[in-house]
Amino acid sequence: MPGIEYLFAALTPLNILLALGGVIAGTVIGSLPGLTATMAVAVLVPITFSMEPTSALIMMGAIYTGAIYGGAYSAILLNTPGTPSAIATTFDGFPLAKKGQGDLAISIACIASVTGGLVGATFLLLLAPPLAEIALAFGPVEYFWLAIFGLTLISALSEGNLLKGLIGACFGLLLACVGIAEISADVRFIFGSQVLLGGIETVTALIGLYCIPVLIDLVATPDRHLKVDHKPRGFRFLEALAISWKAKFSLLRSSVIGTLVGILPGAGGSIAGLVAYTEARRTSKNSHNFGKGEPEGVLATESANNATVGGGFIPTLVLGIPGTPPDAVILGALLIQGIRTGPSLFTEKASIVFTFIYGLYLATFLMLPVGLVIGRYAYQTIITVPKALLVPTVAFMTMIGTYAIRNSISDVIIMIVLGVIGWILNRFGYSPSPIVLGLILGRIAEQGFVQAWTIGSATGELGKMFFGRPISLMIIAFILLSLFYPLIRSRFGRVKGEVSHGD
Amino acid sequence: MVTSQNDSLQRDTATVGMACLFILVAVVFLWDTTRMLDSDSYVFPRAVAIAMIILSLTLIVWNLVKPRLEVGATSTHASTIRRVALVATMLAGCLAMPWLGFLIPGIITFFILMFIAMYDEWSRKRKILYPLIAVVIVVGFYTLFGNILQVPLPVGTLFE
Numbered sequence: 001m002p003g004i005e006y007l008f009a010a011l012t013p014l015n016i017l018l019a020l021g022g023v024i025a026g027t028v029i030g031s032l033p034g035l036t037a038t039m040a041v042a043v044l045v046p047i048t049f050s051m052e053p054t055s056a057l058i059m060m061g062a063i064y065t066g067a068i069y070g071g072a073y074s075a076i077l078l079n080t081p082g083t084p085s086a087i088a089t090t091f092d093g094f095p096l097a098k099k100g101q102g103d104l105a106i107s108i109a110c111i112a113s114v115t116g117g118l119v120g121a122t123f124l125l126l127l128a129p130p131l132a133e134i135a136l137a138f139g140p141v142e143y144f145w146l147a148i149f150g151l152t153l154i155s156a157l158s159e160g161n162l163l164k165g166l167i168g169a170c171f172g173l174l175l176a177c178v179g180i181a182e183i184s185a186d187v188r189f190i191f192g193s194q195v196l197l198g199g200i201e202t203v204t205a206l207i208g209l210y211c212i213p214v215l216i217d218l219v220a221t222p223d224r225h226l227k228v229d230h231k232p233r234g235f236r237f238l239e240a241l242a243i244s245w246k247a248k249f250s251l252l253r254s255s256v257i258g259t260l261v262g263i264l265p266g267a268g269g270s271i272a273g274l275v276a277y278t279e280a281r282r283t284s285k286n287s288h289n290f291g292k293g294e295p296e297g298v299l300a301t302e303s304a305n306n307a308t309v310g311g312g313f314i315p316t317l318v319l320g321i322p323g324t325p326p327d328a329v330i331l332g333a334l335l336i337q338g339i340r341t342g343p344s345l346f347t348e349k350a351s352i353v354f355t356f357i358y359g360l361y362l363a364t365f366l367m368l369p370v371g372l373v374i375g376r377y378a379y380q381t382i383i384t385v386p387k388a389l390l391v392p393t394v395a396f397m398t399m400i401g402t403y404a405i406r407n408s409i410s411d412v413i414i415m416i417v418l419g420v421i422g423w424i425l426n427r428f429g430y431s432p433s434p435i436v437l438g439l440i441l442g443r444i445a446e447q448g449f450v451q452a453w454t455i456g457s458a459t460g461e462l463g464k465m466f467f468g469r470p471i472s473l474m475i476i477a478f479i480l481l482s483l484f485y486p487l488i489r490s491r492f493g494r495v496k497g498e499v500s501h502g503d
Numbered sequence: 504m505v506t507s508q509n510d511s512l513q514r515d516t517a518t519v520g521m522a523c524l525f526i527l528v529a530v531v532f533l534w535d536t537t538r539m540l541d542s543d544s545y546v547f548p549r550a551v552a553i554a555m556i557i558l559s560l561t562l563i564v565w566n567l568v569k570p571r572l573e574v575g576a577t578s579t580h581a582s583t584i585r586r587v588a589l590v591a592t593m594l595a596g597c598l599a600m601p602w603l604g605f606l607i608p609g610i611i612t613f614f615i616l617m618f619i620a621m622y623d624e625w626s627r628k629r630k631i632l633y634p635l636i637a638v639v640i641v642v643g644f645y646t647l648f649g650n651i652l653q654v655p656l657p658v659g660t661l662f663e
Contacts, residue, residue, distance in 0.1 A: 043652050163562045167525050170555035174532050177548045186544035189535050212590075219589045220581035222622035388633060391620035392613040393640055395593055399612075400605070400644050404654045412597045420590055428521045446547040453546055 006351060010358035018059040019363040023370045026066025031074055031378060032401055036083045036203055037067035038325040045333050053337045053352050058359030060333060064326045065117055065309050065363050068269060069371055072109040072302055077102055077382045080211040084440055085269025085305035087433055088277040092297030097226050099293050103233060106375035107240035108295050109302040110368060112251060116303030117364035119255035120310020125357045129343060132318035134263050141466055144448030145475040147441035150271040152482045153278050154437045165434045172438015173445060175200050182443055183450050195410040202440045204411045205418050207398050209432035212419020219391050226383050235372045247296045250280045251303050258304030262311020265321050269305035270440055276304030317341050317353060518566050522559040529555040588619045604659030606645050613637045
């Protein structure tokens with residue numbers, strides 16, 4: 001193992017304490033709707049300025065790891081992803097909680113997050129320089145197609161109607177265009193309203209579209225939020241471990257998917273979770289149960305989004321290109337510490353890099369006890385708090401959390417209005433997930449599309465620009481597969497049935 | 504039987520209606536792009552709006568060709584008044600914040616939402632305990648965000 005001597009440097013009492021504190025702080029912040037992993041790292045990063053570079057890196061990595069896992073709590077217990085990475089966790093996490101299995105779902109999410117984190121860290125330790133090349137192979141067109149791939153995946157996952165999912169994704173993409181244009185800086189689609197000038201922030205939309213409909217429905221009936229089992233069942237760790245072991249291949253595959261998607265700058269945990277979820281559903285024996293409370297669905301998304309932590313550090317450390325938004329904050333902190341990232345970092349500053357990677361392992365291991373304990377407490381709180389206190393608390397958290405994103409009351413108003421729109425659309429079969437993902441990926445998609453369009457128009461090879469590059473073609477093939485897979489499967493199933501009947 | 508057919512018809516009309524609404528949204532976005540001069544500004548939203556119109560039209564045609572009953576998330580005993588009151592209270596709380604700051608509208612909003620979400624009887628214990636908890640939660644979050652996380656929460660023009 002490279003740099004094994006630095007393992008002991010990572011295991012000093014101070015580093016263990018910093019990693020523990022970072023994981024706890026990250027988990028708590030990540031669990032609050034509105035406070036993302038990026039914000040968790042950004043808010044706590046000034047604390048690290050006075051530390052040794054390795055200790056600072058270990059703490060930042062621990063905050064990041066904890067925050068990504070923390071997002072699963074509100075996804076499972078409130079149907080509101082705490083961070084965009086946890087969007088796909090709501091698909092099976094919340095139905096599990098509704099069935100009274102919220103504690104099991106949280107333990108499964110914890111085991112999956114630890115596994116994903118370890119796989120991501122291992123790729124970072126062993127294969128960082130060669131894997132960083134993947135990030136360079138992706139040009140603007142590839143990013144555009146990757147964004148479209150993410151949107152088709154989530155549309156295909158929209159229960160019942162692919163067309164509605166795609167319309168929702170387009171609606172999300174249009175919402176992402178509101179405000180000042182990314183490339184031309186033109187003011188667009190504000191229709192004379194100053195409130196819309198700053199655009200629609202993705203986390204604002206995430207909270208509005210997921211959380212407000214839950215509150216609207218919660219307040220309308222006297223029914224309990226989640227089914228309650230009065231028997232004390234502990235952490236249900238062994239049960240969760242057995243489920244994870246049973247789905248070990250899916251868990252590992254999802255972790256690898258998460259790492260590879262994490263390497264691509266800007267793609268982030270939301271796409272990683274979706275790709276892993278789709279793949280798990282496609283290959284699972286229980287595919288019919290996905291979306292209705294299938295533990296394997298939680299395993300896939302949570303392992304993938306935590307694997308993006310290690311994956312995202314690969315281009316950050318090797319190329320100086322942040323893989324995910326929190327990596328950008330960490331990159332800034334590294335520059336303040338006087339560390340210049342680049343291919344030579346692994347040789348010239350080996351002590352810092354390898355101590356940090358082993359620190360990431362340490363933080364990931366610490367996430368297991370921390371995650372189980374905080375998760376248990378969060379679950380107990382949600383199921384025991386009376387509705388008269390739960391509704392105003394969650395509502396107040398959404399308001400203050402949304403305000404904190406850009407210190408803007410307009411964002412809070414947009415969040416509530418989007419919530420009402422989301423509730424209405426939901427009643428007509430339009431799931432919030434494609435809309436939110438459209439908003440998240442809108443900027444990446446537009447940037448890729450406009451750049452490719454400009455290059456293609458200038459060279460007179462527009463068609464070749466969009467459809468003539470090998471990686472683009474591969475992603476287009478995946479897009480078509482995700483759109484028409486149910487059709488292909490039913491066709492094959494029918495042919496298979498006819499053959500067996502003929503026999 | 505007649506009821507079932509009517510229900511199916513109603514649902515299909517709703518789906519078609521929603522698709523028409525999305526077409527309208529796309530047309531409004533398309534219309535707004537006509538005043539843009541830089542192609543970098545309008546090329547992407549135009550492409551998306553056109554895709555949304557095509558998809559919505561396909562949905563309408565699909566519904567006319569293959570009508571089907573869609574089961575919405577309906578609850579027979581759900582209170583619409585409470586739903587509207589929740590949204591109105593949250594919006595009113597937000598609109599009051601620039602004038603009254605974050606804390607006072609926050610506490611008032613919390614109290615009103617507590618009444619809206621209350622289905623149990625207001626026992627003596629609850630009457631004392633719940634308002635206390637409400638104040639602790641609001642002040643706790645206010646302190647966390649305002650003082651620890653250094654978020655500049657509005658003070659209110661009335662108190663400046």
